[in-house]
Structure formats: structure tokens, C-alpha cells
Amino acid sequence: MWMRRDYWESLCHRWAIGPCQERSKAAKRNREAHLEKNVHTSWSASYATHGQKLRHKLERAPTFRKLFDQTHKRKGIDDYVSESARTIAETYDKMMADHYVEGTPQPDLDPEA
Incomplete structure (x- = not known):
């Protein structure tokens, strides 16, 4: 107990x-x-569990973007579950491109982005 x-x-x-x-x-x-906001591909597995599985599969820690795609894209279709998820991914990519010069190392996650 x-x-x-x-x-x-x-x-x-x-x-x-x-x-x-x-x-x-x-x-x-x-x-x-707001049904479109509640459609994720994670089911009952936590974000941390998905991260651990992806770490094992990739044999390294997954980037934020990889893990986001894993939990926000429809399986087999490679399309986001909602426009909101697509916007978040595109905004993050743009901010990362703005913060880091091409060819320089980027962190796995930039909380500022």
C-alpha cells in the first residue's frame, strides 16, 4: 500500500x-x-514510453522532432493527426532554422523554439 x-x-x-x-x-x-485536438497516435502509452521505445529503435536518444512525429502522425500515411500538430511542427522547424546556421550542430530540443 x-x-x-x-x-x-x-x-x-x-x-x-x-x-x-x-x-x-x-x-x-x-x-x-474539439475532437481534432484529441486525436493522437500514442493511445495509452505515455510520451516517455514512446521516447524509450524510439531510443531503443534508433540506438540513441530521439530528437524532439522525431518523437513529436512519432506521436502526432498517422501510421502508414505520414500525415499529421490535426492542423494544429502540423502547425507546431512547421513552426518548430522554422524557428530551429532561424536559430542555427545550416551545417552547425543543433540540440535535440531547443525549448526556446
């Missing part, structure tokens, strides 16, 4: 009332209203 029973019961009570329920209902409405 990783948590004391009284702590768990306190959390369950807190989640079952007031602001937590309101946020939950609002999030559900948003997911239903």
Missing part, C-alpha cells in the same frame, strides 16, 4: 465535489467540442 487509507479517502472526497467536478465537466465538454 503506497498511501495511507485516510489520505486516499480524503482525496476521493475532494475529487468528488466542487471545483474538481466543475473542472472535470469543463474538460469533458472541451474534449467533445
